[in-house]
Amino acid sequence: MKGNSMRANVLIIEDEPAIAELVAVHLKHAGMHPISAPDAAAATSLIAEVLPDAIVLDWMLPGMSGMQFMRELKAGDRTRVVPVVMLTARAAEQHKVDGLEAGADDYVTKPFLPKELVARIRALLRRHAPQLTDDVVTVGGLTLNPTTCRVFVKEKGVDAPVQLGPTEFRLLHFLMTHPERVHSRAQILDRVWGDHVFIEERTIDVHVKRLRAALKLVEYDGIIETVRGCGYRLTALSVPRRLEDAA
Ligand code: CA
Numbered sequence: 001m002k003g004n005s006m007r008a009n010v011l012i013i014e015d016e017p018a019i020a021e022l023v024a025v026h027l028k029h030a031g032m033h034p035i036s037a038p039d040a041a042a043a044t045s046l047i048a049e050v051l052p053d054a055i056v057l058d059w060m061l062p063g064m065s066g067m068q069f070m071r072e073l074k075a076g077d078r079t080r081v082v083p084v085v086m087l088t089a090r091a092a093e094q095h096k097v098d099g100l101e102a103g104a105d106d107y108v109t110k111p112f113l114p115k116e117l118v119a120r121i122r123a124l125l126r127r128h129a130p131q132l133t134d135d136v137v138t139v140g141g142l143t144l145n146p147t148t149c150r151v152f153v154k155e156k157g158v159d160a161p162v163q164l165g166p167t168e169f170r171l172l173h174f175l176m177t178h179p180e181r182v183h184s185r186a187q188i189l190d191r192v193w194g195d196h197v198f199i200e201e202r203t204i205d206v207h208v209k210r211l212r213a214a215l216k217l218v219e220y221d222g223i224i225e226t227v228r229g230c231g232y233r234l235t236a237l238s239v240p241r242r243l244e245d246a247a
Contacts, residue, residue, distance in 0.1 A: 007033040008125050008132045009194055011052035013043045013069070014087065015061050019110075023056055023087075026114035030122070040064035040072075049198075051190040052082055053129045054121050059088035059099070067102060074103035078190065083124040085117065130177040131191070137176045140236035142220055144169075144176055153218045160218050168211040171204075175224065175234035184231040208232060 010027050014020040015038045024034035035052065037043035039061050046052075055073070059066040066086065073079040083105040088095070096107050105128075106120050125132050134146045142162075144151045149169065151162040164172065174192045175183070183191070185201035193199050212221040222238040 007031060008053040008121075008129065009033050009035060009050060010054045010056060010121060011043060011046060012036045012056045013038075013040065013061065013066065014056070014058040015039060016058075019058075019087075022114055023117065026118050027121070030118045032118075032121070038062075040066075040069040043069070047079060050194050051078060053132060053194075054124055055082055055084045056087050056117070056121070057084050057104075059086060059095075067099065070099075070102055070104060078186075081128065083128045085120055085124065087112070087117070129191070131170070131174040137173070139176050139179050139234065140223065142176070142215075142223060144173055146173060153220060155218075162214050162218055162220075164214050165210065167207050168214060171207050172211055175232070179234045179236060182227045182230045182233045188231065204232075 010032050012020050012023050012027075012034055014023070014036065017038075020036045020038075024036060027034040035046060035050075037046055040063055043055075057066045057070055061069070064072075066088070070084055070086070073082065073084060080103075084103065085106045085108055086099045086104040087108050087110065088099075089110040096109075099107050105124055108117050108120060126135075130137070136143065136145045136147075138144075141153050142151070143153070151164055151169070151172065152159040153162070154160075171188070171192050174188070185204045188204050189199055189201065208224060208226075212224055215221045215223065223234055223236070225233045225235055225238065227233050
């Protein structure tokens with residue numbers, strides 16, 4: 001989680017400050033950005049502002065239980081995409097089954113090894129939010145390397161670079177790691193900006209325009225499609241055929 005990639009926001013919902021702090025320290029050490037909430041109500045207001053990339057959720061919470069809150073998260077259009085790790089002292093097999101059936105993506109029982117918890121969160125992020133990892137991604141001849149912050153297309157065996165600003169880079173990274181799907185402007189704000197309240201949706205159009213202008217220099221502007229009334233889609237189907245022609 002280095003380079004130009006975003007730091008993963010991980011929301012810790014835990015009423016025991018010592019445990020919340022322990023988890024937060026290990027997440028920070030792993031290059032992630034922890035945010036803590038002592039109960040479901042506090043978590044709800046945090047999520048309303050910034051959609052986290054993953055959630056660590058304690059089962060036994062004052063007020064709404066972690067289990068109930070997870071059902072709410074998994075029923076919400078905006079929140080159901082966020083992976084949840086249940087963290088609880090309830091080690092009984094039936095509780096694990098209940099948690100997983102209610103939609104938990106993983107389950108860790110107290111006492112736990114913080115390193116194991118971090119490893120599990122990493123694995124979930126790799127699956128759910130590949131734009132937060134440093135894996136090199138290639139779509140239809142266009143390659144993005146998060147570690148070197150470079151984007152290029154192979155042209156007759158030579159790498160033709162694409163020069164991008166940091167926001168366009170993150171936007172392209174997100175779209176390339178989630179190709180062939182339409183993303184609404186609100187979803188892009190949540191996933192790329194991490195914020196859907198304080199930034200106007202029109203801001204995205206400005207950055208898409210800049211991104212296309214940069215890609216046009218290598219004739220790849222067509223890779224990003226505008227889907228009317230829906231949003232944007234990155235598709236390998238519309239990339240230039242000339243690469244194959246030349247081969
Ligand atoms: Ca608790």
